[in-house]
Amino acid sequence: xxGDRRKxxxxxxxxxxxxxxxxxxxxxxRPCLVISQPEMNNNLKTVLVAPITHKIKNYPSRISFQxxxxxxxxxLDHIRAVDKLRFVKKIGKLDDVMSYLVYERLKRYxxxxxxxxxxxxxxxx
Numbered sequence: 454x455x456g457d458r459r460k461x462x463x464x465x466x467x468x469x470x471x472x473x474x475x476x477x478x479x480x481x482x483r484p485c486l487v488i489s490q491p492e493m494n495n496n497l498k499t500v501l502v503a504p505i506t507h508k509i510k511n512y513p514s515r516i517s518f519q520x521x522x523x524x525x526x527x528x529l530d531h532i533r534a535v536d537k538l539r540f541v542k543k544i545g546k547l548d549d550v551m552s553y554l555v556y557e558r559l560k561r562y563x564x565x566x567x568x569x570x571x572x573x574x575x576x577x578x
Contacts, residue, residue: 459537459540461487461494461500461537461540462487462491462494462546463487463488463489463490463491463494463552464486464487464488464546464547464551464552464555465486465487465543465545465546465547466484466485466486466487466505466520466543466544466545466546466547467484467485467487467502467540467541467542467543467544468482468483468484468485468540468541468542468544469482469483469484469485469502469504469535469539469540469541470482470539470541471483471485471504471533471535471539479504479506479528479531482541483504483505483506484504484505484520484525484544485502485503485504485505485535486502486503486504486505486527486547486555487500487501487502488501488502488503488532488555488559489501489502498536498537498538499534499535499536499537500534500535500537500540501532501533501534502532502533502534502535503527503528503529503531503532503555504527504528504531504533505520505525505526505527505528506525506526506528507523507524507525507526508526509524509526510526512530513562514528514529514530514558514562515527515528515529515530516529516551516554516555516558518547518551520544520545521544521545527555529558529559529562530562
């Protein structure tokens with residue numbers, strides 16, 4: 454399947470090939486959470502993702518959850534844009550409660566106020 458024509462949706466979890474990387478960037482193929490808006494996912498060849506790790510750290514930029522019966526964390530301090538060609542396989546989707554938690558944490562972590570969201574006409578959950 455042509456990578457840039459894949460249907461990739463917000464709050465889906467995909468295996469993504471993150472190599473090559475530089476320095477302290479999270480590497481290798483790993484689960485990643487899609488965090489970009491549908492407008493971006495549907496119209497661009499790149500998607501914003503937050504990698505998922507099993508190395509648990511007590512950072513405010515990390516959200517603990519279970520993926521395939523294993524403890525993991527969504528790593529908001531390593532958000533990056535990746536080409537759709539790096540997406541290997543869809544493995545799941547966050548439920549509504551966890552999606553809302555990620556959405557709220559992103560707003561707080563990136564210091565995005567409700568007024569800015571309205572000004573840019575971004576859709577809320």
